Amino acid sequence: MFKALADGTRRTILDELTEQDGQTLFEICARLATKHGLASSRQAISQHLDALESAGLVRTSREGRYKFHHIDTAPLEPIVERWLAERPGR
Amino acid sequence: MFKALADGTRRTILDELTEQDGQTLFEICARLATKHGLASSRQAISQHLDALESAGLVRTSREGRYKFHHIDTAPLEPIVERWLAERPGR
DNA sequence: TTGACATGCAAGTCGTCACTTGCCTATCGT
């Protein structure tokens, strides 16, 4: 999961899904290109989405030929807690 | 910074520094080997510490021939916030 | 001052990762 976050393009994808959840692969490609200036290929984005899904950060739902991608921030929550648990004031 | 967290050994180092802050390189080496079962060389740990320091997660202080490593969790805090900022109830 | 201790530097190796390339499957509209 930390490895999934290690790539800047994947973090931008999470940004994009935070702004508008449930996008398809092509929608994400288009918005990354226009809004974020990233010129990544469809296959590259697809592989990034696979990585994010394997990490549990993205869940997918199929409807016909469309596959919608939803962000899931649950795996992120233990991150900060992990290294601040034994410190006072938390 | 996310790349610094992508490595499991580095995350274990942060765990160790959370448990006992201000350790030297050799102390970290010893405790990783005994408590966490990691058989990493001194040089490997040293390079991991460099990576963590570059990421701002570790700060160092020198005293004579000893170099103490202190964890700094400040860079971790924006992580979760980044992708939950615009969602309700947060 | 000399040897042991704690750390630093740099080149090289090997595996992994991001990306491409090429082709394939599936679904929808007409």
Next chain:
DNA sequence: ACGATAGGCAAGTGACGACTTGCATGTCAA
């Protein structure tokens, strides 16, 4: 049915990352 759209699979390439190896620097105790 046929073309167009949305997505999937897999091999190959180039670069980066983790680790090793070997030596060098700096510090302290005796």
